[in-house]
Amino acid sequence: MHPVAKSLARFVVVIVLLCLFSVGIPLEAAPSSKPLAGRVIVIDPGHGGDDPGAVGCHGIVEKDVAMEISRRVAGVLRDAGARVVLTRDGDREPAGAGGSGGGRIQAHDLARRVELANKCGAHIFLSIHLNHFSEPDEYGAQVFYQVGSQESRKLAEAIQVELNRNLIDSGRQALAGDFYVCRNSRIPAVIVEVGFLSHEEESRRLTDPAYQERAARVILQGVVNYFQGNKEVKQHG
Template sequence: MSVVVGAYKIKKWYVIGLLVLLLLAIQVYKMYVIRSEEKNIEAMSYVLANKLIVVDPGHGGRDPGKIGISGVPEKEINLEVSKRLATVLGQMGAAVILTRDSDIDLSDSSASGWRSRKRQDLSRRVELANGRKADLYISVHCNAFSSQREHGAQVFSHPQSPESKVLAECIQSEMAKILQNTKRQARQVDYYAIRKTKMPAVIVEIGFITNPREDKLLQEPLYQSKVAWSIAAGIIKYYTENNQANQDPSDGKS
């Protein structure tokens, strides 16, 4: 009987050991694939050289945006992710302008009335992008909904801008691949900031702060960096595919 029990224990731990090794192998393979993709993206980052990108952290100052389920206002998360995005894009060779780098809005302190302040704030963000003749405008926001089950990143563009639609789809694709948290598709909406800008422009809703899991994740520095990386990867995808589409088919032929 003891031999049988001993044999059973050996078999049991053998199977457990194999499962552990298998799980480790899967994780190592995932890390290899992710790192390979990161290297591919880094190798293609030359397409950002000489590009001027405006990164706009949504809300700020007297405008908190939505309030997350944990009580953290949207404006704080928007700013942290935007700063990380600006750093990543800068490291890849782009020139980056942040519309704000602290807890402020762009309206005059003397402006009265919420609507008046909001209109002035948004118009100045747009004027900054247009005035500097930016190549891209990326506005970073958090989403919110009455149901806590809603989750996932989503990118929005204006229906009258075909180039913005392509940019939105590229960022949506990379966010879905890297974050693995969404099956949402890029959508077109008529929002002021992306209607008035004169360059490809998108609003990136990086997740739902009314979802307990995403609200917690979006406050974690490592996840914020991952979100920033996924947006940058989408921007590189946009420029890389544009370069390929615009390449002369006769290049390299005699």
């Protein structure tokens, strides 16, 4: 190659590289902005209808707070690319694909919620709750999973790590137990107790929209970490 042509070629390469770096485009493929694309996630706002759940400080009702947080979790999961199915919409069942539904939630409708999760081809099941205890100094978020379910344990631990790191660190760890919705789900299922309504300060935070949004994003990160660490979990077609 002629020396002038070689110098010109080098100049062009330098200009291209400078343009790439100036607009912030990495030379390697950028990570997906939709890390949950192709995932189907069921969110179960605890209680509802004629079942209020726990009643905490200042008359705060669990079913209402669980619904608000669940809606925020649904929003951030959808933004991350997931298809989200809610087991209830306010105090009523969500309408099905054929337009059915809309009935008032009954206190003992756990079987319907699990059936919905098992039939919709979901990858994971998240049941959102608020805790309550007789001792008012108990606080912090905690995730529970069905004893004997290794995948549910992995999901619970992934979310718990993020709750401790980025929401509130009370030293709590993911715990195994025996729960109807987890025991009867054919997919990894966990119960996320976002905090204690019986704790004066935490109960106020749990009704704060900004804190609810923060909790939702923390749960999102735990879910993303779970899927990224479990590449063998198959995508639904």
